[in-house]
Amino acid sequence: MSQNIEEEIKPQLQEVFVLSGAPTYTFVEPVEYARLLVSLRTKGRSIVVEGPSGIGKTTAVINAISAAGISNATQLSARKRKDIAQIESMLLDPENLGTVVIDDFHRLSSKTKRDIADLMKTLADEGASHSKLVVIGITNAGQSLISFGRDLANRIEVIPFETNPDHKVEELIEKGELALNVSLNVRAALVSDSQGSFYIAQMLAYNTCLRAGVLEQSEELVETEESFHAVKAQVMEQLRRSFHDRAIAFARGTKLRREGRAPYLHLLHWLSQSDSWSINCMRETDRHPAQRGSVHQVVTKGFLADLISSSPEIQEVLHFDEASNTLVVQDPQFIFYIRNLSWHNFAEEVGFISIEFPSRYDFALSFAGEDRDVAQALFDALVENEVEVFYDLNEQHRILAADVEEYLAPIYQSEAQFVVCILGPTYPRKIWTKFESANFKERFRDGQVIPVVLSTTQIGVFDETGKVGYISWDRSKDFSKELQSAVSVLLQKCGDGRKAL
Template sequence: METITKRKLLEDVFKTGGLPTYTFVKPVEYASLLIALRTPGRGVVVEGPSGIGKTTAVTQILNELGISDSVMSLSARKRDDVAQIKAILSGADLGTVIIDDFHKLDDATTQEIADFMKVIADEERQDAKIVILGINRAGESLVRFAHDLNNRIEVVKFEANPPEKIEELLRLGEDALNITINVKSDVIEASNGGFYIAQVLAHEVCINAEIFEEQADRTEVNTSFELIRGKVFERLARTFRQRAERFARGTRFRREGRAPYLHLLHWLGISDDWSLSIDKAIREHPQHRGSIGQIADKGYLNDLISGDEEIAAVLHYDERARLLTVEDPQFIYFARNIFWAKFASEIGFLGINFPSRYDIALSFAGTDRAVAEGLNQSLQEMEFEVFYDRNEQHRILAEDVEDYLRPIYQSDAQYVVVLLGPDFPKRIWTKFESEQFRERFGTGAVIPIWFKNAPPGMFDESTRVGGLEYDPESDLNDQISHFADTLRKKIGESRE
């Protein structure tokens, strides 16, 4: 009787969920991970972006070692599993335990795990092994809770897979389905080193070409990659668009501001390792130092992510390390393919290209610092970049102060706001600053704030332009609020 061979199905070859059946590829870190997993007692931390192949590699190795059936796998995302994690740490016969999504655990549990891993390493126990799976810097996070743990664990860092590994995955899939994909190089490039995204794109290529199962004869797949890219993006947009918008708008939407959350999302999307150091981003984009620094320093970024379950499902923020990381590989693909100028406009921002490093530079005498301080705080809350001397003190140290200040008042600030109090003409530094911005009066870049207690005629030159008036006898906070709101509108109009 003739035997009928069952044809392989598309969903089993290019899999968009679960472990690969026909397309498993050993990542570069496979050998190091194998040795670490088979070494008794020694804890293992496997860290790296989501969708890069960590869980698949660990599962494959445990199968090779013949111990997968005796391994307990737990996830920090599941409430019952978290309770079980806490319970097993006090147990006598532990065995091998895998803790996935380690970064989701609270500090107390993380501390217990760190202490336990140190003990079993020192005792060289044959009956206990902890394997942690986490995002970037999971090992560093663990060591923070036990500084002497560093030499007692193996940290295996998974990074973006090289193009030849993605090509191997696609070739295995082609052979399984008996097809040849014409846009293979495009899929490799768009995958950005992620096995999962490569599976998703290849799966869509086959659907578009109506390849649903293994072909009887070798079949050439001819399709447009731009069509595939668009279809995948549209499908992901239905899942991720709204939460991307909520994140980009932040905790308090400021349409005229510097859009700090939107820029973080953009920089994260184009990052090589799917994570973004806030401090590094500030160094690389100094024109956003104030707005980005504020949402990180004041806890707004952490509050936004922790307070929105849907955002927290795709983004993780380590407030200690000031590290923003993508949790879902599909989300990073979505973010990479956003048309940012259009996206910013659609969600309400007036613009994301800024003509100057600072929106506003404040010039004032020290006796009027209370007004300057209040105005600085209000403008920063509106997510504007403000030059205010106390924000820059550590950067001015050991610098030639005149060389540092000169370009700021000449051109680096879109507007110079001058607090014209009674002492303004009497101070050395205000005299120097005014010499730098004096020529900008005719360009609409200098906005005076006249103090009512300044002698008449003192600032006649400034009356040629529109300005604001400050009354020391009236409520300070009300006037600062009015000044800040007026400046907000002014900047908003210039952005439009």
């Protein structure tokens, strides 16, 4: 009987390298743990614990609460409807709350966040010994709270959890090895691919043991002989079933535009490269100017926010904060999945012709001021289809205080894949159109100049135009139909250019 009892209490794989819930055998104090513990012991001072998912914030808070001797803690999550109702009720009657932990803070409404900020300020001013709020959220959760009241900054403790250093991740794996009496031959690779995430380390170690048949603590030391490539392939296949369809849905956006510059796909790709598992979308466009226009379009017009808010499946893995233009991964498994995608194959599966772009712009518009209505309409319609277009009014802030000729010349010479010149009766007489055409005239013979000839002018005025095909635009006909026809041809030309890469 004693032998059976001994066998029953052996640590089992799922208890050691845990995929859900708080670990016991493999709990490791993160770097910020001591500061968290002291803050919990400080009366009246509420705490914000912020940082990427999967790095151990919630586990650290739970363990620190226990270490601080706090017995009356309530743990709530903004992912659960009943908990949200309890949070809102608590805010209406905040007397003697005890210690309340609010996880996934970023998912709460702005009103509830504001009420929490007000309560934190009150508790601090009163030096309340009976109540403390501990908010857990994504990166910049503290700044989000402080935005509701700048005077809150000195009344709360904001503890940013960064990705964990390698020695902490290795400590976690070593604790698991000790509990199971196993030596993982791929430990170094597990540490490296975890990239600071305790959760990812648990997941990879779990699957390594599973492949090696280590399901519980062994009597004798087991030394595994697994291929890390095989472990990763197994994990990716499991994750594919959970995340592939929603990654595809996000990358396609609200509507797939095959000739476009794939703004949603690029946002996802940039996320996969981020150490903090979050990106500021506007700052990323400064680093990737070839996607500036298309990404700016989906962010500022609310398309990105609408895409996420309309899909519960996407909301489980991604969060977008419109106030700060920050896109954040919420699930550590998802970040591992997108980090290890074959992005070229993924882009093809999504349906894009190509994600390689030969030029900074797909089109550069050249026109006389009298025909700005046509230029503006073309710009709006092309940008709507997620292609990059140089249009002077959209670039005024960059041209300002620059040498205009030096700025414009390379755009018309080579930085735009195609130049669209809108040829109206005044085009040959304008100073700037003369300058622009002088810079792109050599590109006619390579098929890189697309004339849009308005019915108000004569084609014979333009020597080069008579030698190439052009788009006719009849001013006397329905404007929207002429626009639609021209845009259709331009997008087809852009797509053909992508296929040739």
